[in-house]
Amino acid sequence: MSLLLAPWTRLALLVVLLAAAGVCVLLFEPQRLLSEGWPPGLPMGTAVLLFSATYGLCTAAFVPRPLLNLAAGAVFGAQFGLAAAVGGTVLGAGIAFGLGRIMGQDALRPLLRGRWLQAADDQLSRHGFRSMLAVRIFPGVPFAAANYCAAVSRCGWFPFLAATALGTVPNTAAYVIAGASASSPGSPAFLASFGFIALSGAVAAAVAWRKRDRLAPALPRELTPQHPPVVTAAPHGP
Secondary structure: OOOHHHHHHHHHHHHHHHHHHHHHHHHHOHHHHHOOOOOOOOHHHHHHHHHHHHHHHHOOOOOHHHHHHHHHHHHHHHHHHHHHHHHHHHHHHHHHHHHHHHHHHHHHHHHOOOOHHHHHHHHHHOOOHHHHHHHHHHEOOOOOHHHHHHHHHHOOOHHHHHHHHOHHHHHHHHHHHHEEEOOOOOOOOHHHHHHHHHHHHHHHHHOOOOOOOHHHHOOOHHHHOOOOOOOOOOOOOO
């Protein structure tokens, strides 16, 4: 294997690429283009597709999704904004998943030795759709971290993308509706969306706290403490 294709070389290139993307976000703030500099006069379908593509690239470059979701609602309203935001979310997740799978999986999988890391890898590898759906529905794990953790695991492409598309709808819709109704913060739509965001965060924290012990893998049978057999004196016959 050539040096360029070595696992650690690809991982180093991935780190450099992600660092450069983060620096570009800090310097140029591309998320502002979604709400302030969007070209007027575009057909709605074209505008939604362009917004989704820009959203996906910004997400892959670590722009926070809540800001992008609010911008989607402010630009397109609730219905088209939700379609643009979900499409961009899936695209951004796919970009991150592909980069992590191609450039980081081979180097990082041998390092999965800790109890928590092995348990998370086992869940994502064996129950990819169910595990990713739970991660997406209950906010708590950062979006980018979930993408790269899934990429390092053996989770398949289809379970990952399908769970992302379905699981991000409720929380994304709340932010999009909040952005669409931001001009009237006392409206029922804004208050309901804000309440849903707060409630989902509280529920996610409660579920994570109650289920924290489930990530601990069970001890192997040979490591399970065994009590020595009790030997009793048996009477001997004549």
